[in-house]
Amino acid sequence: MTTVLKLGGSVITDKATPETVDDDALDRAVGAIADADVSRLLLVHGAGSFGHHYAEKHGVTPTDGSHDAVGVWEIHDSMRRLNDEVVGRLQSAGVPALPVHPLSAGARAADSTLSLASDTTATMLAEGFVPVLHGDVIAHADAGATIISGDEVVAHLARGLDADRVGLCSTVDGVYGDDGDVVSEITDFGDVADALGGSDATDVTGGMAAKVRALLELGAPASIFGPDALSGFLAGRSVGTVVDGR
Ligand SMILES: Nc1ncnc2c1ncn2[C@@H]1O[C@H](COP(=O)(O)OP(=O)(O)OP(=O)(O)O)[C@@H](O)[C@H]1O
Numbered sequence: 001m002t003t004v005l006k007l008g009g010s011v012i013t014d015k016a017t018p019e020t021v022d023d024d025a026l027d028r029a030v031g032a033i034a035d036a037d038v039s040r041l042l043l044v045h046g047a048g049s050f051g052h053h054y055a056e057k058h059g060v061t062p063t064d065g066s067h068d069a070v071g072v073w074e075i076h077d078s079m080r081r082l083n084d085e086v087v088g089r090l091q092s093a094g095v096p097a098l099p100v101h102p103l104s105a106g107a108r109a110a111d112s113t114l115s116l117a118s119d120t121t122a123t124m125l126a127e128g129f130v131p132v133l134h135g136d137v138i139a140h141a142d143a144g145a146t147i148i149s150g151d152e153v154v155a156h157l158a159r160g161l162d163a164d165r166v167g168l169c170s171t172v173d174g175v176y177g178d179d180g181d182v183v184s185e186i187t188d189f190g191d192v193a194d195a196l197g198g199s200d201a202t203d204v205t206g207g208m209a210a211k212v213r214a215l216l217e218l219g220a221p222a223s224i225f226g227p228d229a230l231s232g233f234l235a236g237r238s239v240g241t242v243v244d245g246r
């Protein structure tokens with residue numbers, strides 16, 4: 001059983017203040033992961049108040065690239081520092097976490113086809129490690145380097161590793177419908193298109209609408225849920241909104 005879990009950047013950072021980790025929220029998430037009995041767990045985290053701020057500063061998005069190495073480094077470096085924090089806390093809690101940085105482990109072809117760390121992550125999982133990837137900048141043929149969101153990392157590796165369970169832990173309890181209630185299942189983008197917005201903070205990767213689109217394309221059901229439901233998800237329960245495009 002392989003589980004892919006993303007900790008949203010809006011969960012583990014204070015998205016309104018540049019480069020600020022939300023210590024309590026990150027510790028709670030790390031505690032839930034350390035207490036869970038999950039083999040073959042791959043983690044991804046988003047950018048929150050780290051990468052998006054620099055991506056916007058340098059005009060880099062998932063489609064608009066840059067050949068400015070200093071700018072690309074600045075975006076990556078902020079994500080690497082956030083990743084150090086996440087991996088360090090996981091290790092301190094006894095989780096065998098190891099970093100995998102998309103900038104150094106993948107690329108996009110000119111038609112946007114992605115290759116990313118499949119051998120690295122498969123071998124780490126087989127050896128009992130917990131790979132921890134993140135949203136990043138990535139070399140992109142004919143475009144320099146573009147942004148890859150944590151959600152795209154999740155979708156790509158969930159497919160590549162044939163994951164059985166996929167979870168996105170965000171700040172919201174799930175996807176809210178027009179009436180403001182959490183929708184229990186989404187099978188088609190049209191079901192919730194009117195209710196889906198972007199993010200409520202600086203976010204170059206599209207917020208909730210992009211998340212739902214990416215998950216609908218997976219070959220497995222995926223759940224979107226809030227931090228309070230993380231332990232439940234890791235225990236195998238159905239939580240939040242299930243997105244199933246199969
Ligand atoms: N219909 C909706 N239901 C739930 N949240 C929605 C909806 N429409 C827009 N949102 C917004 O989506 C945001 C969650 O997306 P966001 O990309 O910020 O999450 P994240 O994955 O936790 O963070 P990051 O992208 O930094 O990793 C929430 O802040 C919420 O305001």
Ligand SMILES: C=C(C)CCOP(=O)(O)O
Nearest residue numbers: 046047051135149150205
């Ligand atoms: C902005 C960068 C560097 C990555 C964005 O990843 P996300 O927060 O998962 O959307």
